[in-house]
Each structure stands twice: as C-alpha cells, then as structure tokens.
Amino acid sequence: MPLRSDWSGLPCPIARGLDVLGDPWVVVVLREVFTGNTRFDGLRSALGIADTVLSSRLARMVEHGLLERRPYKEGGRTRREYALTERGEATLPVLHALARWGRDSGGAPGMEMRVFCTDCGGEASSADWCVTCSQPLTRENTAWRKPRTPHVLRPLAPGAAPVEDPAPAAD
Numbered sequence: 001m002p003l004r005s006d007w008s009g010l011p012c013p014i015a016r017g018l019d020v021l022g023d024p025w026v027v028v029v030l031r032e033v034f035t036g037n038t039r040f041d042g043l044r045s046a047l048g049i050a051d052t053v054l055s056s057r058l059a060r061m062v063e064h065g066l067l068e069r070r071p072y073k074e075g076g077r078t079r080r081e082y083a084l085t086e087r088g089e090a091t092l093p094v095l096h097a098l099a100r101w102g103r104d105s106g107g108a109p110g111m112e113m114r115v116f117c118t119d120c121g122g123e124a125s126s127a128d129w130c131v132t133c134s135q136p137l138t139r140e141n142t143a144w145r146k147p148r149t150p151h152v153l154r155p156l157a158p159g160a161a162p163v164e165d166p167a168p169a170a171d
Contacts, residue, residue, distance in 0.1 A: 020064045021094060025049065025057045030084075030091055033067065034139065038081040058082060066091065089139050093128035096137065099144070100127065114145045 007019040021027060025047075032043055044054055061067045066088035069080045099113040115124040119141045122132035129136055 017094075020066070021091065023057065023060075025053060026061060026066075027095065027098065029054075029057055029061065030066065030088065031095060033082055033084055033088070034092065034095065035144065038083060039072075040080070043082075061088070084139070092137065092139060092142065096124065096142075097127035116143045116145070117141055118143050 007015040010016055010019075028047055029043060032046055037043055037046055040054065040058070043049070043058075044051065047054070049057075058067065061082075062069060064087075065085055067082040068085050070083050071078050072081050073079075096115050099115060103113060115127075115137070116122065117124055117130035117133060117135065117137060119135055120130060120133035122130060124137055124142075125131055126137070130141075135141065
C-alpha cells in the first residue's frame, strides 16, 4: 500500500515537486550527497537510516533523475556510489531555502545550517543568489556550515577548498 497519493500528474507545479521532494529522507539524502557523502554505508551512518528505507529512497531518487549510480571498486568488489545529476543539482536552491527557513523559525540551538558563497566568502541571504557578489549560488561556489560542525564549512563542489566562517554567529 502506498504511503500517499501519486501527485506526479497534477497540474500544480508545487504538488508535482512535492511528489519527488516531499519525502524528508529524500531531502536529507540530497544534503549529504551535495557535501560529498555518496556511498550507501556513509549515508546510512550519517543519517541513522534503515537499509531498506535508504535503498528505497535511493532507487526512487535514481528513478526520478536526481541521482545516478556510478560503479567503484572496493576490496576487489564493484560497488555503487551516487552522483548528482543536473536535475539533482537544480534542487540546491530548495535545500538553501529549507535551511534558512528551518534556522530562522526557532530550531534547536546548535542545529543550524548557514549558506556561504565561496567566491566572496559572504553569507547568502537568498536561496539562489549571492547578493554580495551578484552571482548565482551553484554547487561550485557554495558551502554550508552543517549541524554538529559549528565552525567548519564543507565545500559542495568536489575538490573545492573549505571557506572559513568569518565570524561565527552568536546563536
């Protein structure tokens, strides 16, 4: 029995978007993959998610074109990791907006995520645009300060250098 109705054919773009991104596990898996956590074991460990739940969400994300499976060798065995597709990367402003809304609506102390532009080092005040340097926020020029790592920003783009938090906010 499905957990909810299929909204993929509805005329409303918000409903169609929620059909793919409305599952909280999908959103936090995207967050992890954006930060470079692309392997099943790493995702399971970071999220504390059951294998069956993670497997089904990853399959659905591949089916909807957010992620693609890529083979890698480990211990002589071929395994799979997950990479963002162009469609998956297009969810970045949605994640930024959720992070800003969650942070600004009175979440638990210390559980914040701040979005920074790595081009100028400024904190983003928009979900999709750096108003300081007038550039779109993309995977290549965006970093987050994630929960449980209050002073370290993880780069989103593979190989990008971390950006130092200029002045940790008093939360």
